[in-house]
Amino acid sequence: MIRLLLVLMLALNSLQAMAAGAPDGLSVKLDRASHEIDISRHLAFYEDPTSNLNIYQIKRRWPEIGSTAIPPKAYNFGFTDSTYWFHTRVENVSSPNDRWVIEGLYPIIDEMELFVVRATGPIERQIAGDSVPFHRRAKDHHNINFDLTLRQGESVDLYFRVKTSGAIQMRTKLWSLDSFSHADHQERFVLGLFYGLLVAMLIFSFLIFLSIRDTNYLWYSGYILNYGILQSSLNGLSFEHLWPDSPWWNNRAVAVLIASGMFFVLGFSRSFLALKTNAPILNRTFLAMMGVFALAAVAPMVSPSYAPVIRFNSFFAVLAATLVMFAGGVCLYRNFRPARFFMLAWTALLSGMLLYLFKTFGVLPANVVTEYAIQIGSAFEVILLSIALADRLRHMTQETQRIQSEMNTALESRVAERTAELESANRQLEMLSSTDGLTGVFNRRYFDKHLRKELVRCRRRGSLALILLDVDHFKAFNDNLGHQAGDSCLRKLADKLTNLVRRETDIVCRYGGEEFAIVLPYTDAAGAIQVANQIREGVESDLWFEWEGEPRSVTVSIGVAVVGSGLAVEPDEVVSVADEALYTSKAEGRNRVTARDVSGRSASPAAVKPPLAAE
Structure with a gap:
């Protein structure tokens, strides 16, 4: 019988402990003087590494798993992947206030759930956090907060479930509603001064930057x-x-x-x-x-x-x-x-x-x-x-x-020297921008500019001829012998054209790829055809060179466009006529000269060479 009584007494104590839910040192009692209570040191905790427990399991097992020691300061677990549960009991002993606010003072917790367990009725649940929509909060306040209704003489168990990817800190306060509103008003005034200072310094600094750069x-x-x-x-x-x-x-x-x-x-x-x-x-x-x-x-x-x-x-x-x-x-x-x-x-x-x-x-x-x-x-x-x-x-x-004072004297003496160097550099830059890097003759950019200028002059006096020439079978030449041999061929051809075209008014340009263009101011159809034939014959007879021990010959197909004096034409039209004449020479067997005026008529019979083998 004594043993049975002892067992019953132990069971009764266990039930009382379960009903209380928290030791006296961890519970919170509200009286008439209670308006602001830091409940951080009134919380028991449990770490759930699996994050699988729910409120019903936690409530049932809390007397076994919850901590019992009174924390010396607010809990701060730092960065953790675990879910933490916290619990305290709040009893309104004599406070006339029945509306309270629970405030979490660390606003960047991802999720904080509050479960309010009363003696009767269902468990109440609220949720807030920086990953939860703001409208879910009980009050429109920058800190996490929850509503709590607690009438005089009533007690409740509060369970907090905290899960976050950052640090877990549980500085928590319990406010009466009026005290919370008053403290919020004061805090916003102080924060307004702080952020006002930042805004003022931001505007001031940016205006200084705009002023002095x-x-x-x-x-x-x-x-x-x-x-x-x-x-x-x-x-x-x-x-x-x-x-x-x-x-x-x-x-x-x-x-x-x-x-x-x-x-x-x-x-x-x-x-x-x-x-x-x-x-x-x-x-x-x-x-x-x-x-x-x-x-x-x-x-x-x-x-x-x-x-x-x-x-x-x-x-x-x-x-x-x-x-x-x-x-x-x-x-x-x-x-x-x-x-x-x-x-x-x-x-x-x-x-x-x-x-x-x-x-x-x-x-x-x-x-x-x-x-x-x-x-x-x-x-x-x-x-x-x-x-x-x-x-x-x-x-x-x-x-x-x-x-600046030390440099003024030296700067004045160097201005002339630097100006001369700059002018020289500009001339060199202009020459480089007008020269083809591979062949050393004028490039396409210079050709376009020069041809337009000469056509304007041609409208007032004198005729003009444009020669376009293309290396025959150059693709096969490149494919069989390689690009280095092709580059060597183009350089030798450019040198040959420069030697054959000797008038100061005439220019040789690389038009693109294996195509070259020659602008002949003050030249009629007969003169242009004569120059074109000299080029064709000179290339055929003289442009032999040895590559890797084997002799190689080069021939060219030529198209000539002639613009009569006083005729107003655009550069594209002249190039198009010369290009058509060039393709006629290639179609009729290559190593030929074909001449046309800008109206499309044949300028005069062109010298013809027997066709070479097809590509």
Whole structure:
């Protein structure tokens, strides 16, 4: 009987413990003085590595699996893939308030679910987080929040299910509705001052850039803009005001903005500290890190898994912040004057960033100082950094004036010399732009320009002839002997044409491929045909050359177009007539001359050579 009584007493105690759901030290009691309660240290927790447990399993097994120790501070588990459950019991002992708000002070948790278990009735469920649409929140507030109705004398069990790809931090408060509204009003006033300062500095810096075109101010403007959006994302304000209907982007915005923000930080620091001159090795390191962050800014939007990306970006942000501080110290050691204010400014901000990132990794506890360390530091940073930019600008202006004064005398003496060199270079450039690189004769660009000019002159006085010639069987020549032999053939042909066409007014051009064009001003049909036959005969008789021990001969087919004096024609028309004459020569057996005037009539009988073998 004694044993039976002992068993019944143990069972009764177990039932009481299950009914209570939490030790007295973890429960929350509300009285008339209760308006704002930090319930972070009143939470028991359980880690679910599989993420498979539901609220009913958790509720049934909580007395066995839930922690019992009172936490010394708010839970901060850092980055984890596990799902965490938290529990506390809230009892309204004597408070007349029956409407309460539960606020999570870490707004970038992906999903936080609240399950309210009452003595009677179904389990109530609410969900919020930065990957949950904003309208699902109980209040339109930048922090995660839930409604809780709790009448005097009533008690409830609260279960929180937290799953996120970032860090799990459970700084949580329980507010009466009126106190929550009042605190929100005060917080928004302070944040308004902070973001107002950032906006003012952004506008000021960008206007200075537009005025003096100093890229340091452009980098700084980009940094302030990116930093402001990052901070508003960390505070939950971006989700509330900028993209409330885009939880997918909101869940990735912090990782993207960390990477892009560090890109601008590195770019600004590299430019401001003149690392290219003061520290070339660090300059290359900064460029490499900027490349890493440029890719890291894209990674969260294309990676199927967000958790590794945010961890990678946060880790490299710590490295980059340390690198910036080190670079500033090096430049300060080397007596680079602008580095003084730079180090003062960035010491404030980067210290805050390091505190926040170490808090994210769970190295430091989550509290008011670490949570808002960046805002505290940046308030001083933007002012000091603006002073640093102004000091650097003044220093650079003085240096520029000194250098300019020293260079004025030397510059005047070198103007004439440099002008002469420039004119010579322009002449050489013009010659190079008009010359064919392979053959050394004029190119197609020069031909088009010269032909148009000569046709204008032809309208007033004198006739003009255009010769187009094409190397016979050049494709077979190229295919059989190779492109080097073909190039050698074209160079020898160009030299031969230059020797045969001797008048100063005549020009030889490479028209394209194996085609050459010769413009003969003041030349009628008879003269043009005579020159064409001399070219054909000269090429056939003289253009023999040895290639790899074998003699090779070359012949050409020629088309001639003649423009009479006073005739107004376009260059394309003349080229078309010459081209038709050329193809007639090729069709009739090659190694021939065919001449036509621009009206399409045969200019005069052309010298004919017996046909060669077909291609």
